[in-house]
Amino acid sequence: MSDIAVSLKDGESISIPANSTVQDALSQLLSNKQRKKTIAAIAGGITVDFCTVLTEDTVLTPVLIGTDEGLEILRHSTAHIMAHAVRDLYGEDVKVAIGPSIDNGFYYDFLRSEPFSPDDFEKIEARMAEIANQNLPFERTDISSSDAIKKFEAEGEKYKVELIQDLETETVSLYGVGGFVDLCRGPHVANTSVIKAFKLLRVAGAYWRGDEKRDVLQRIYGTAFFDAKALKKHLNALEEAKKRDHRRLGKELNLFTTDDQIGPGLILWQPKGAQLRRLIEDYWKDEHYCHSYELLYTPHIARQDLWKTSGHLDFYGENMYSPMDIDDVSYQLKPMNCPFHIGVYKSDKRSYREFPLRWCELGTVYRYERAGALHGLLRVRGFTQDDAHIFCRPDQLEDEIFNILELNLHILKNFGFADYDIYLSTRPEKYVGSDENWDAATAALKLALEKKGLDYEVDPGEGVFYGPKIDIKIKDQLGRSWQCSTIQVDFNLPERFEMTYVGSDNTEHQPIMIHRALMGSLERFIGVLIEHYAGAFPLWFAPVQARILNITDDQAEYCEGVYSELRKAGIRIEKDLRNEKLNYKIREAQLAKIPYMLIVGDNEKESGTVTVRLRDGKNLPPMSIAEFAQKVVEEVKEGRGI
Numbered sequence: 047m048s049d050i051a052v053s054l055k056d057g058e059s060i061s062i063p064a065n066s067t068v069q070d071a072l073s074q075l076l077s078n079k080q081r082k083k084t085i086a087a088i089a090g091g092i093t094v095d096f097c098t099v100l101t102e103d104t105v106l107t108p109v110l111i112g113t114d115e116g117l118e119i120l121r122h123s124t125a126h127i128m129a130h131a132v133r134d135l136y137g138e139d140v141k142v143a144i145g146p147s148i149d150n151g152f153y154y155d156f157l158r159s160e161p162f163s164p165d166d167f168e169k170i171e172a173r174m175a176e177i178a179n180q181n182l183p184f185e186r187t188d189i190s191s192s193d194a195i196k197k198f199e200a201e202g203e204k205y206k207v208e209l210i211q212d213l214e215t216e217t218v219s220l221y222g223v224g225g226f227v228d229l230c231r232g233p234h235v236a237n238t239s240v241i242k243a244f245k246l247l248r249v250a251g252a253y254w255r256g257d258e259k260r261d262v263l264q265r266i267y268g269t270a271f272f273d274a275k276a277l278k279k280h281l282n283a284l285e286e287a288k289k290r291d292h293r294r295l296g297k298e299l300n301l302f303t304t305d306d307q308i309g310p311g312l313i314l315w316q317p318k319g320a321q322l323r324r325l326i327e328d329y330w331k332d333e334h335y336c337h338s339y340e341l342l343y344t345p346h347i348a349r350q351d352l353w354k355t356s357g358h359l360d361f362y363g364e365n366m367y368s369p370m371d372i373d374d375v376s377y378q379l380k381p382m383n384c385p386f387h388i389g390v391y392k393s394d395k396r397s398y399r400e401f402p403l404r405w406c407e408l409g410t411v412y413r414y415e416r417a418g419a420l421h422g423l424l425r426v427r428g429f430t431q432d433d434a435h436i437f438c439r440p441d442q443l444e445d446e447i448f449n450i451l452e453l454n455l456h457i458l459k460n461f462g463f464a465d466y467d468i469y470l471s472t473r474p475e476k477y478v479g480s481d482e483n484w485d486a487a488t489a490a491l492k493l494a495l496e497k498k499g500l501d502y503e504v505d506p507g508e509g510v511f512y513g514p515k516i517d518i519k520i521k522d523q524l525g526r527s528w529q530c531s532t533i534q535v536d537f538n539l540p541e542r543f544e545m546t547y548v549g550s551d552n553t554e555h556q557p558i559m560i561h562r563a564l565m566g567s568l569e570r571f572i573g574v575l576i577e578h579y580a581g582a583f584p585l586w587f588a589p590v591q592a593r594i595l596n597i598t599d600d601q602a603e604y605c606e607g608v609y610s611e612l613r614k615a616g617i618r619i620e621k622d623l624r625n626e627k628l629n630y631k632i633r634e635a636q637l638a639k640i641p642y643m644l645i646v647g648d649n650e651k652e653s654g655t656v657t658v659r660l661r662d663g664k665n666l667p668p669m670s671i672a673e674f675a676q677k678v679v680e681e682v683k684e685g686r687g688i
Contacts, residue, residue: 051103062100069096069236071106084108085116085240086233093119095233097186111240111272121147123184123223123234124174124244124270129154130226131173132266135166142228143205143254143263150280151269155252157205162264167246170266177224178241184234187220187227194218194229205254243277244270247284251418258416283524290524292576293422299581299638301572301589302423311420311427313569321589321618323568327408329587329686330432330457330565337453339404339434344386346410350376355542356385361511365413383409384536384561387435388543391557396547401557402442406434408568423573430568436560437545443487443558447494447516447533454531454564455498458520460687461587462578465521468500471508478512479537487535487558488514512538522578530566530574535559582639582661586685591678592642593620594656595631604651608644608671615675619644636661644674 052071053059060074068087076084086095086109093109109115125145132140136158145154156162189197191210198206206229210218221230223238235241246268254260271277288294296302301319304310315323331341350369353359358366362381369376380386387405396403410430419425438446458466470491473484491514495502502516509515518531536559539545546554565571575583585591592612596605602623609621620640622631628645635643644656649668656674658666669677 050100052100053105055105055107064101065099067096068094068098068100068106071100071104072096072108075106076108080108083110083112085111085235086119088115093233095119095184095186096236097184098233117271118147119233119235120240120272121152121270123238124241124268125152125154126184126221126223126226126228126230126234127174127177127238127241128152128170128246128266128268129156129228130177130224131170132156133226134173134177135169138202141203141205144209145228151247151267153265153267155254155263155265157261157263162249162266167266171244171246174241174244178238180224181237181239182224183237185222186232186234187222188217189220191215191218194220198229240272241270243272243274244268245277245281253418256416258418287524287526287577290577290580291422292424292573295576295581296422301576309427310417311415311425313423313426313428318589319572322572322583322587325587325589326568326572329460330408333453333457334404334406334434337404337449339406342387342390342405342407342409344383344389344407344409345380346412347377347379348385350378352385353378356382356539357542358382358385365415367412367414379412380409381411381413383407383411383431383433384435384539384559385543387433388539388545388559391437391545392543396437396557398439398547398549398555401547402436402438402446404434404436406432409433423569423576426569429570432563432565432568432571434562434564436562437557438560439547439549439555440486440558443535443560444490444493444497446560447490448497450533450560450562451494451498451500451516454518454533456687457564458518458531460685461575462584463520463522467519467521467527468495468502469505469508469517469519470495470502471505471510471515471517473509473514474507474511476511477509478541483537484514487537491516491533491535510534512536520574522574523580524577528570528574530571531564532562532566534561536561580639583641584685585641585678586682588639588641589618590620590638590640591618592644592674593622593635593638593640594644594646595622595628595635597628597645597647599623599625600648601646601651605646608646608656611671612675615679617675617678632659636663642674642678 048064049061050064051059052062054075057075062071072081072084072087086093088107088109089104093115109119125147129142129145133142139158141157143155143157145152194210195207209229218229219231220227221232221234246266248267250265252263252265254263269280271280299318300316301322302316303314304312305314358381366381367379369378390405408430410428412428415425415427436446472488477484495516513535515532515534517529519527519529521527540556540559545557547557549555594605594609596602605621605623609619612619632643639661641661643659645659646656650656655668655670657668658674
């Protein structure tokens, strides 16, 4: 048998027999200490496990315990152990579907006549621990697809049979651990000894292959870490996330609701939520005015032909709602605002002297989302985009992108988001426009990021078909990432709509169009804000800034006067003049997360003052009504960045 050369990147090469495993190679290439920290390897850009056979010269890069790649492998392996445990406990009553690793954990889908319960979780976890403690190896077998189909048909595992048939490959790989064998391409940990810290979290319904017409499966979610300390930290973070869940807080704080009679995914804003939204909208409009944008308003429907011209019916039709006939002409709800802004552009002849044109709109759009995907404010069917489109000349493109970044980061900072990841997405395989335009646009995006001094990652091939883009993912208080901001250069729509302007040479040219959203949508952004602040909003956009509380009925009339005076001063204030104990009213105000409580007793009534209490329990010295109003005004200015 001939030998092959195997090495670490930038390391010395060793010679080992062909058909040796990755584990054989790493045992010679790594020290004992290094091997204990290694869970898999990367060969030829593909992550492989220790049992992978090497047949040619190879460069290996160790995948270390504790890395994201290592965690993904651990969680995938833990998913198999969970499926093993479920089969052991419930036998032929369970059919196994798929079980991948996902962000922060894993899941497995099962078909079972009875629903899983928390009591089942305890049994499954106990059996998982028993299996893991046996230090069982994960063993890979490559067999023909026909043999694999026969195996799974004999076991009644119809989902595995369907997956193999759809793969249309001559061979497939199976992984066995103990008595459980599953269709899987891997990789996995070498053995179960590293599977020590795991927890099953919840169960949810899931359609087989995401098709609402197929079987409804039970999806058990779990997570796993390399040590108990990391698991505990994650579980604590999950508990904190539950406390911040915008759906629960939205109800408790009377911000928004939904109504099945109206329709799922359609938000009803309660008065306090509407106030919150108004404050954000007003701030957004003020900032855009200061940055030389002009505001547009456009309809919610348009003739179907518009969406044919824009390409949305071809590229986005499945997410659009069915057409309606008006005067024997088909109309459809808008999924995007872009064609309407183009309509404004084409309403007049344009000159190069007018550019750049910066038009913005808080435009409500409608997109179909599966019922199972709807999630509070974060995934809805009707939402308002903080949309803007910039039309400019090629020589203005870099400056316009830089200006968008300036405004974008300024607004995010004022809302409390200073931590984010930035991605530059480049040309995909299928695209419109010339290579020259793509290169110029990508270079402009890149130069604007560098001029702004921003770190970014290149996301190769992930641009949209009509142009490259920048995506900004903000991070909240728990370190979770949220996709909100995007800046996209578009070559497609100006061409489709035959947009032109008269250049300095008196000939017609095609403008460059930039799509831009800073918050993404008001619904999603407000959902993120609720969770980021756990409902305790900064004073400048808190729906209620203060609540006045009397100690006894003797101060009620004075409190009414304070309430009226502060309301006239523009302070968003409530009053609680009920005949209840003061501590009870304070507690209710704290639960409502109101920034300031104005407490009034006989002393305050006589001196014409209020005692100010913060929602965290701290008390400020008594102050006059005018002093408190000025304090609020100054704090709001600071929060808005004025």
